[in-house]
Amino acid sequence: MSEPKIELREQPGRTRLEPRQAAPIDRQFPCEAEMRMAQSLMFFAYRDFTNAADVILDELGLGRAHHRALHFIGRNPGITVTDLLGILRITKQSLARVLTVLMGFGYVSQAPGRTDRRQRLLSLTPSGATLERRLFESQRERLSAAYLAAGATAVDGFRQVMRGIMDESAQRYVDNTDATEAEE
Amino acid sequence: MSEPKIELREQPGRTRLEPRQAAPIDRQFPCEAEMRMAQSLMFFAYRDFTNAADVILDELGLGRAHHRALHFIGRNPGITVTDLLGILRITKQSLARVLTVLMGFGYVSQAPGRTDRRQRLLSLTPSGATLERRLFESQRERLSAAYLAAGATAVDGFRQVMRGIMDESAQRYVDNTDATEAEE
DNA sequence: TCATATAAGTCAACATTGCTGCCATAATAC
């Protein structure tokens, strides 16, 4: 693979630049090649980032959906079911299936809301927090290596671009998280 | 979370400090808060990036798996089934199911290998290329907005970090693609 | 206070996309 042998109906005519130095950003800024590259980057980075935790999850008979729930409950102790649904963007039924398992194993606990007793505020139990941390550590290794290799400036760029890709409500979420983390 | 308030699961009472300035990166570089943030960034950015194409895929009765195949076949015309399996990291059966549909709709064509006639070299047909481009354009909007807003330096950092997160073979792949695209 | 809206739980049924194991065919390689 890799080399286009036959045809390739796309790229009508590309101007060629000889070398291939640092960053050949000449024409319009986000050129097609860069956008294409981004598609691949998203695929591979997401795949390998999640794979790190999948190994542990497999041992426990859990899946990525459980990890996502643990992560967001861990970051937002006392979150309501509705709010968690809003973050994950899945249906109540999909979340219920996951939460039932997590509560069955004692990783997540519920508490009625203080002001609104219809709510069931979700939190990690000690063992849930331990598991979530274990999953986190499994991803941390790969991630911190990437961060260290790239440097603080690159990490800042990474954060900016990732933030820009997500929709507004997600941006607001990470902005708040960021603020919260910083002041804690 | 970052700060141990009580033990480490929830936080009944948070100590609050007033301000919340720029970026307090003092301690070790990739501090926990940053790693935690990255988990959220990966989730939201991937979710919204793929969602853009999902709308179109739904109309056609296709899924993300079909999009991924179209993307990598489009980027690597004449790729063998084995190589595509290596990129996608799924089983032969999972890919076969997807390819059967794509060939049934006439989006993908096969040709026997020239040197090894066991191979079935995969390429996009004209209509496959059109569809792939349509899917690409749906993601491009969001992505190029993010790129433009962040700027070339940030994009470079984004690329570096994403590359560092993926495993070695994926890094080699994107390095080759990068070189190929740049010189084309 | 009664009507309506909201938070949450639950059931049944279904689709997509992974996986395993097993087997077949054709072509290559030693």
Place this chain on the structure above:
DNA sequence: GTATTATGGCAGCAATGTTGACTTATATGA
């Protein structure tokens, strides 16, 4: 000529997403 490789196909299972309908408890507002 036998082993290996590239591909294809079948049966069946698991995880996780979906819809739609219905219930219960609680909150809220006219």
